[in-house]
Amino acid sequence: MNLTELLDRSADRWPQKPALIEGGNTVSYDGLVQQVADISLLLQTLEVPPGCRVGLCLPNSINYVAVTFALWKINAGVVPMPTEYTEAELSSVAETLRLGAMISHKPRAGSQPLLGNLFFTRLTPAAPPDNHGLNIAFIRFTSGTTNASKGVVLTHETIRDRVAASNQSLGITAADTVMWCLPMSHHFLVTIVLYLGVGATIVLARHVLARPFLEAVSQSKGTVLYAAPFHYALLARDNSDAKISSVRLAVSTTCALPPDVAEDFFKRFGVPLTQALGLIELGLPCVNVDDPAGRWDSVGRPQPDYQIRIRNPDRDGCGEVVISGPGFFDAYDSPWTPREKLMPDGWFVTGDLGRLDEKGFLFLVGRKTAVINLAGRKIFPDEIEAVMNRHPAVRESRVHGEAHPHLGEVVAAEVVLHHAVAPEVLRDFCRARLGPDKVPASIHFVNAIAKTAVTGKIRRPAAVAA
Amino acid sequence: MIAQTQIQTELLEFLRAGIFSEQVAVAEDTDLVANGFDSLSLVALLQFIEKKYGLWLPESEINEATLKNIRTVAAVIVRLLHERPPAP
Structure with missing residues (x-):
């Protein structure tokens, strides 16, 4: 299986429909498939072998999407590298995950132009990466806060499964236009890939400031917003009379939604904010489509294919959130640790603390992880x-x-x-x-830092959601 | 009360060191957004202002008029510092 099949299928059904809009630039599904084919040919002439891991350091753009699918087409693995990374950070990721190449929007030492503003740099890892026979599509670098490993590995099949499972509650279809303002280097799979797989149109917001963003919503008749509380706070304070009546779903993700933002946004636009729980290891197991207005502070019920349990609950029913479901990560890399070893009973320990109410809505009350x-x-x-x-x-x-x-x-x-x-x-x-x-x-x-007794590792305070 | 020119100098220093690449010659009247001042830069700038001047720019002030250039950002900071009630 290859994820480009999702894009090809959409192009078969909706060839002329806009896939992505970036300022004055619109690319149709047919056009995007063509761009993907062109870039993948270029990559083949550069002899990027299947299984090669390629770093992608690009800002949000049509190119970002086209290059990702082009890499998939030649069976290379994509490693997103946020554009805010410094040279030292880029080198560290490249070395740790054994990247064979990097594609960037800026020329780099030893790079060659690929196409337009894209540059290709060949890298020589100390040793070739071992993909353990997996059809790897994506590796998210994490600096190993929750464990010793440095990358979350996802195969094409895994991403296909999680994308399908994530859309059961979201219900995104070809009738939707998604207004996009999060960095693609941090958010891509149960978002961009999902939207393109169902034939939706994605509008890349040029800036997160309220006025231009609201103008873009109104101009493109956006139906779905997917952003962080920070963005919604900016929108909520807009004092124009701009409306967002075309919006049917506004998802707030990445961190807890502050009560005043939820309230002000609803007051200003009449659209409740829907919280969601997304984790790179799992996908999007929870999204509060059932009661965003009444239970704005819940991340919702689990989507149909997922199960959630609270482990070791206290008297108030609050404990560790553990989740099972389809499309979970395949392994951690560097050192390689397969999923089965980490969750032999099929349950993933999220590191979040939470409770379920009587209707099955999940409320997060704090985090145990240090991210x-x-x-x-x-x-x-x-x-x-x-x-x-x-x-x-x-x-x-x-x-x-x-x-x-x-x-x-x-x-x-x-x-x-x-x-x-x-x-x-x-x-x-x-x-x-x-x-x-x-x-x-x-x-x-400070004079000293608290350590855990057993390992001598630094003890992190449980962060409480804001 | 801190002068607007001093704030401009400090903002300029911050943006040159931490936000813009060497390729952008940032001056006090450089159009920020046109030169790649994005969401990440915005968050960094807001944190810098909070740290340096003890002031969180309210969301109502975070708009194109304020973020036009360093001068306009500094002017808003000065105004908000003036409007703020003196510490008890």
């Missing part, structure tokens, strides 16, 4: 700690998410020093080595 969610981007503490620890004044550091009323969470650091240094100096040190989103917003100097 920081900053306005739709996922940030891994140990990556930042590794950088801070390299500063000569730093003996040890611990990074965690700090609740922020507008951004979900921001990066905060506790640092044990060898000798005095100004916080701003440490921040500059980080800024030179990490993307701007990862530079700690606050740095606290």
Whole structure:
């Protein structure tokens, strides 16, 4: 199975229908399939072999989508690399996941032009990657916060299954126009792939500011919004009389929806925000399509093919959220750990704390994992700690998410020093080595950092959803 | 009270160091959005302002008029700092 079949099927049924709209540029389903074919031919002449892992460092664009499907067409694996990554971060991902090539929107050392603003760089991994015989489509780099491994591996078949299961409640069809403003490098599968598989039209918002976004909704008669609370907060404060009457579904994802944003958005537009629970390992097991207005603070009931249980509940029924269902990740990479080994009983421990109400709606009350969610981007503490620890004044550091009323969470650091240094100096040190989103917003100097007794590993406080 | 020119200088320094690539010659009247100031940059700028001036730009102020260039951002910061009740 190859995911390009989903796109081809849509092109057969709706050849002339717009697939993607980027500013004044519209590409039809037929046109997109053609672009995919053209790029895949170019990649073949560059001798990108099947099974090769290719880093993709592009901003949201039609090209982003076309290159992803082109890589799939030649059976290469796609590794998204957010454009905010610094050179050091890009090299680290390339090395860890053994990338054989990289496609970027900027020329790089040793790169050659591929097409238009696309550049191809051949890389030489220390050893060829071992795909363990899997038909790998996608590897999401995570810096191993929840475990030692560095990549979440997904095959074509897995993505096909999760996309199908994710759309049971969303019900996206060819009649939908999706307004897109999240970074594709962080969100792509149960979103972009899903929409293209059912023949929907995707409008790439050029900016998240309220006025231009609302104009785009009205002009393209958008029916679905998929964004983070940060974006909805901006929209909710718009003081024009712009309406979004064409919108049937507004999904809020990536972090907990603050109550005032939910309320203000509903007041301003008359459309309730639908929360969802999405995890790269699982897909989109929950989306609150049943009661977004009444239970705005729930991520909803599990979609039909998923089951949710609360493990070790306390007196209030609150405990660890565990989930089973189709299309779960195939393995972690580097070191390789197959899914069966991680969840032998078929249940995935999400790291979220939550409870189910009497109607089966899931409410998340906090997180046990350490991933920081900053306005739709996922940030891994140990990556930042590794950088801070390299500063000569730093003996040890611990990074965690700090609740922020507008951004979900921001990066905060506790640092044990060898000798005095100004916080701003440490921040500059980080800024030179990490993307701007990862530079700690606050740095606290402490005398010691709590460790877990058994492993000597740094103990992270359970972050409470904002 | 901090002068608008000083805020402009500080914003300029921040945007040059942390947001724009070397290819963009950022000045006080550079059109930010036209030069690739995106959602990520916005989040970083909002955090910088919060940290530096103890001020979270309210969503009602986050619009094209405010984010036109560094001058307009600084002007909004100055206005909000003036409007803010003095600390007790």
